Amino acid sequence: MEQAKGAAVVIIGGGVTGLSAGWWLARSGVDVLVLEKSIVGWEASGRNGGGATHVYSPFGLEEQRLWPQMDELLGYPTEHQPYRIGVALSEAQLALARRWAEIGETRGFKWELLDRQQLKELVPIVGDNAIGGTYLHFGGHANPQRTVQAYAWALQDHGGRILQHTTVTGLTMRGGRVTAVETTQGAFGADTVVIAAGPQTGLFADMLGVSLPLAPARVEMIATEPLPLMRHGGVGGNGLYGRQTLRGNLVYGGGPHEWINVPDMASPDHPNTPLVRNLARRLAELLPGAAHLRVIRAWGGIVENTPDGLPVIDRLSSPDNVILATMSSVGFGLSPAAGKGISELVMHGRCLFADLSALALSRFADTPPDWRERAGWIPTNASVAETAAGGSL
Amino acid sequence: MTVDKRSIADKAPRPERHVAVVVVGAGAAGVAAAIEAARAGVEVLLIDENPVDNDMMAMDVPLYFGQRMQPSVRNRALMMERVVETNPALAEAHEAGVDVQLGTYVWGAFVNGPTVRELPGPMLGLADDRRSWLVGYDRLIVAAGARDVAIGFPGWERAGAMGANGAVSLLTRYRALGSQRMVIVGSGDLGLRTAALALESGVAVAGIVEVTNAVRGDEEIARSLASRGVPFYTAHTIREARGRVGEIESVVLVQIDGNLKPVPGSEREIACDTVCLALGLAPNVEILHLVGAHLVFDSGLGGWIPELNDQMQTSVPAVFAAGDCTGVHDGMLADPEIARKQGRLAGLAAAQSLGLAPNIPLPRWGRGPQFELSGAAARRGLSRSEGAVHTHWQTWLQSLINAGGLDVNICQCEEVTRRELVDVKPPRYLKWESPQMEARSLDTMLRDGPVNQDQIKRLTRAGMGPCQSRRCREQVGLLLAQAAGTSIDRIPLPSFRPPIRPLPMNVLWPADEPAAMREDWVSWFGIPTQFSPHWEAGMAIAEPTAQTRLILSDE
Numbered sequence: 015m016e017q018a019k020g021a022a023v024v025i026i027g028g029g030v031t032g033l034s035a036g037w038w039l040a041r042s043g044v045d046v047l048v049l050e051k052s053i054v055g056w057e058a059s060g061r062n063g064g065g066a067t068h069v070y071s072p073f074g075l076e077e078q079r080l081w082p083q084m085d086e087l088l089g090y091p092t093e094h095q096p097y098r099i100g101v102a103l104s105e106a107q108l109a110l111a112r113r114w115a116e117i118g119e120t121r122g123f124k125w126e127l128l129d130r131q132q133l134k135e136l137v138p139i140v141g142d143n144a145i146g147g148t149y150l151h152f153g154g155h156a157n158p159q160r161t162v163q164a165y166a167w168a169l170q171d172h173g174g175r176i177l178q179h180t181t182v183t184g185l186t187m188r189g190g191r192v193t194a195v196e197t198t199q200g201a202f203g204a205d206t207v208v209i210a211a212g213p214q215t216g217l218f219a220d221m222l223g224v225s226l227p228l229a230p231a232r233v234e235m236i237a238t239e240p241l242p243l244m245r246h247g248g249v250g251g252n253g254l255y256g257r258q259t260l261r262g263n264l265v266y267g268g269g270p271h272e273w274i275n276v277p278d279m280a281s282p283d284h285p286n287t288p289l290v291r292n293l294a295r296r297l298a299e300l301l302p303g304a305a306h307l308r309v310i311r312a313w314g315g316i317v318e319n320t321p322d323g324l325p326v327i328d329r330l331s332s333p334d335n336v337i338l339a340t341m342s343s344v345g346f347g348l349s350p351a352a353g354k355g356i357s358e359l360v361m362h363g364r365c366l367f368a369d370l371s372a373l374a375l376s377r378f379a380d381t382p383p384d385w386r387e388r389a390g391w392i393p394t395n396a397s398v399a400e401t402a403a404g405g406s407l
Numbered sequence: 408m409t410v411d412k413r414s415i416a417d418k419a420p421r422p423e424r425h426v427a428v429v430v431v432g433a434g435a436a437g438v439a440a441a442i443e444a445a446r447a448g449v450e451v452l453l454i455d456e457n458p459v460d461n462d463m464m465a466m467d468v469p470l471y472f473g474q475r476m477q478p479s480v481r482n483r484a485l486m487m488e489r490v491v492e493t494n495p496a497l498a499e500a501h502e503a504g505v506d507v508q509l510g511t512y513v514w515g516a517f518v519n520g521p522t523v524r525e526l527p528g529p530m531l532g533l534a535d536d537r538r539s540w541l542v543g544y545d546r547l548i549v550a551a552g553a554r555d556v557a558i559g560f561p562g563w564e565r566a567g568a569m570g571a572n573g574a575v576s577l578l579t580r581y582r583a584l585g586s587q588r589m590v591i592v593g594s595g596d597l598g599l600r601t602a603a604l605a606l607e608s609g610v611a612v613a614g615i616v617e618v619t620n621a622v623r624g625d626e627e628i629a630r631s632l633a634s635r636g637v638p639f640y641t642a643h644t645i646r647e648a649r650g651r652v653g654e655i656e657s658v659v660l661v662q663i664d665g666n667l668k669p670v671p672g673s674e675r676e677i678a679c680d681t682v683c684l685a686l687g688l689a690p691n692v693e694i695l696h697l698v699g700a701h702l703v704f705d706s707g708l709g710g711w712i713p714e715l716n717d718q719m720q721t722s723v724p725a726v727f728a729a730g731d732c733t734g735v736h737d738g739m740l741a742d743p744e745i746a747r748k749q750g751r752l753a754g755l756a757a758a759q760s761l762g763l764a765p766n767i768p769l770p771r772w773g774r775g776p777q778f779e780l781s782g783a784a785a786r787r788g789l790s791r792s793e794g795a796v797h798t799h800w801q802t803w804l805q806s807l808i809n810a811g812g813l814d815v816n817i818c819q820c821e822e823v824t825r826r827e828l829v830d831v832k833p834p835r836y837l838k839w840e841s842p843q844m845e846a847r848s849l850d851t852m853l854r855d856g857p858v859n860q861d862q863i864k865r866l867t868r869a870g871m872g873p874c875q876s877r878r879c880r881e882q883v884g885l886l887l888a889q890a891a892g893t894s895i896d897r898i899p900l901p902s903f904r905p906p907i908r909p910l911p912m913n914v915l916w917p918a919d920e921p922a923a924m925r926e927d928w929v930s931w932f933g934i935p936t937q938f939s940p941h942w943e944a945g946m947a948i949a950e951p952t953a954q955t956r957l958i959l960s961d962e
Contacts, residue, residue: 053856053859053862060865068938070938070939070940070941071941072941088843089841089842089843089844090839090841090843090844091833091837091839091844093837114938117940120940120942159865159866160833160865160866163865163866166855167843167847168843171843178855178856179856179857231414231932232522232523238912239872239873239909250930253928253929253930254930255930255931260836260837261821261834261836261868267930268928268929268930269924269928269929270413270414270415270418270924270927270928271413271414271415271932272414272415272416272522272523272524272525273411273414273416274521274522274524277521282521282522283520283521283522283523284522285517285518285520285522285523285697286515286517286904286905287415287419287420287517287523287525287526288419288420288515288517288526288530288532288541288917289420290515290905290906290915291420291532291539291915291916291917292420292916292917292920292924292928294912294915294916295912295916295917295920296928297912298912298913298916304912305911305912305913306911306912306913307911307912308873308909308910308911308912309906309909309910309911309912309915310872310873310875310906310909311871311875311904311906312904312905312906313904314522316522319932319934319937322934322937323932323934323936323937323938324936324937324941342937343931343932343937344931344937372941387408387409388409389409389411390408390409390410390411390414390416391411391414393524394408394410394414394416394417394524394525395416395519395524395525
């Protein structure tokens with residue numbers, strides 16, 4: 015195959031993790047190329063709730079440190095907003111909200127317990143069904159669509175390259191290393207390859223004879239018409255994640271996911287189901303003062319999970335110039351720190367600011383091949399699996 | 408087999424009713440389809456959203472009503488009477504045994520596919536002004552009509568700027584058009600017929616504006632309008648609409664030269680309360696898109712339309728389509744019999760595919776030029792618009808840009824101007840400024856790939872408002888095509904997402920949630936280790952549900 019212009023580091027996947035890693039590399043002066051099958055951030059990276067409150071993670075402290083600087087570092091708006099408020103409609107929900115707050119406290123962050131009256135002062139559209147809540151003086155949220163584009167543009171501003179509409183079809187191995195990435199636009203030579211391809215990351219690992227257990231699933235969100243801005247948009251609870259955007263829309267997701275199969279490298283469909291009605295109900299319960307607002311949009315996204323729900327960020331031993339990166343369905347908020355960590359894995363062989371041993375692939379060495387079936391993480395309604403959309407003929 | 412109880416398995420919503428054939432839209436095509444299928448012995452549910460709730464109309468949903476509804480549209484009972492009495496075919500459908508549900512919105516269409524497998528079958532999301540529900544079907548016939556294509560000008564945010572289909576709907580179905588004197592923009596058959604209808608209804612027509620050098624529509628109607636004193640302004644475009652705060656009281660026209668540039672000193676202010684945009688129609692393909700029917704671009708038929716076989720069947724075997732939503736042209740305005748024929752064929756074909764209709768050979772009508780035409784349409788050979796309507800819309804857009812500039816809202820809901828769109832500016836409320844952002848534009852984006860309307864929408868917010876891009880979808884596409892120097896058919900179809908009618912949460916929500924939906928609900932997967940602190944290995948957090956208490960593994 016004809017050799018196109020390669021790069022020191024080729025990143026497979028223009029999602030938020032790959033773009034952030036590419037941006038950190040480019041701003042360190044590394045020659046980087048991102049290969050994206052469609053448009054940057056087109057899948058779950060640009061379709062999520064925008065939450066940035068993951069202090070439990072090895073990347074958590076760096077996530078909290080970086081987000082307030084991201085607009086300036088990138089040169090483009092991310093709409094990052096600090097603070098989170100947890101609304102509880104039951105004692106069990108309050109206990110969960112407190113647990114989140116206390117994890118933050120362990121890491122040195124402040125929070126307050128709110129009674130209903132205090133909660134209503136901060137979030138006027140909560141109702142009398144709320145029993146209280148938590149006010150986190152940490153965490154926050156940002157606009158995923160704006161942020162993924164910001165990473166992409168900033169990466170280019172630092173001399174990195176992005177090829178959209180370029181599907182990776184294979185990996186060229188020579189001397190125990192991946193020497194080139196084969197695509198629909200030619201083969202690109204690489205010294206190091208980062209595979210950050212979301213649900214398809216496992217398919218690439220397969221090409222290298224490496225087993226990366228991943229189960230893809232479809233999830234859904236809804237958005238309402240705008241309402242006047244509240245003091246903090248980061249309000250969650252009642253089994254929902256989401257936020258009020260800076261435009262004023264309420265944007266929320268949650269509830270049952272659907273396990274699916276991703277058979278190939280193509281962009282999967284991400285339709286909605288009648289679950290949007292249930293989402294509307296949960297949101298109206300969470301924020302009764304907004305129950306009259308109109309739902310103007312819904313969407314779906316495909317995410318992948320490892321068996322323990324934690325990321326795999328690891329440099330393979332063989333081939334030894336490949337880094338696998340899946341954030342296991344929780345990638346957006348952690349992306350500033352995860353991308354930085356991956357860039358350090360590339361440049362220094364290890365993450366300098368955090369211990370990533372908990373995210374090593376080796377923890378799944380004994381995971382049986384049928385783990386998805388055992389966990390029930392597979393499509394259950396096989397009878398319609400091969401039916402064309404809507405067709406019952 | 409193990410089932411993940413946090414997943415949708417075993418708790419997918421079931422429709423509250425199942426019908427053999429559902430027909431969406433009670434216009435000429437839909438009613439004809441429903442009657443034909445019912446007469447073949449099939450159970451048929453015919454759904455139509457009229458009378459549309461006043462609040463929905465005020466959002467320019469589903470048509471561009473431009474706030475020119477009379478207060479009487481708030482009287483639901485009266486409007487229901489009018490919708491029934493102005494559509495005599497509904498009574499015929501009722502007699503044929505069709506279950507007719509009026510005032511009912513279709514807000515969603517859900518089917519199984521590669522990434523959805525848990526639905527018990529294909530279903531529609533329906534709603535009235537109080538609640539939503541789900542209806543399953545064996546066959547779906549979509550006869551959802553067409554919608555006005557709008558192109559903005561300074562002042563088009565004011566009450567009184569509206570679409571011709573919106574005006575026709577208010578004049579005919581509702582008899583509630585709140586307009587005294589209108590200027591019509593566009594002299595094709597749509598504009599001329601709207602003008603004639605307005606005059607018959609006692610609305611003065613203060614002028615018909617046409618960007619090209621000659622009247623485009625039916626000469627006979629044009630002569631009749633002229634004889635009744637309607638002035639035609641060919642080679643003109645709109646400079647602006649003026650009036651008190653929020654209202655249109657006059658419109659300023661300007662003559663244009665051969666390069667579509669305004670001729671200095673040729674401005675003419677015409678008093679009117681309504682500017683009726685009759686530029687053309689776009690087929691309503693939202694439902695067809697949601698069920699996964701293959702859509703193709705045909706400019707002569709209004710843009711994106713479903714690919715159909717000669718029995719009005721889409722690429723999704725259970726779904727048929729008929730009428731304006733399958734492609735609209737002047738011949739169909741002239742002769743509603745075309746839509747009826749399409750509807751009858753779709754109804755019969757749907758019934759036969761269920762094995763329930765007598766096995767008579769289906770006529771091979773199809774939709775295209777082979778269609779038999781009658782009356783005026785046949786005389787003029789109007790099987791479809793000659794040439795491409797999008798080229799004509801581009802001419803309008805260019806003239807309006809030349810006369811009114813780029814600092815005109817292209818998206819009213821989100822207040823995005825044409826300039827902001829082509830500069831790919833973040834929304835104004837972010838007050839963002841940086842040299843990096845300044846250097847970005849549509850041109851720089853084109854270096855990374857072909858123009859994609861959904862991507863521009865995410866960045867500029869054009870099309871993300873409550874009208875669900877009904878007023879801006881086509882003009883955003885036209886402007887992007889023009890700015891990118893590409894042909895509009897090369898821009899991928901911007902996506903449609905449910906709910907395709909903006910419904911309040913307390914209408915959309917289900918009263919009938921399965922118990923498991925509530926009991927097993929978690930915000931994110933419910934994997935116990937997913938959010939456990941990394942420094943407390945083995946610590947697990949489980950979200951509480953109605954049944955289980957908060958579980959911490961160290962308790």
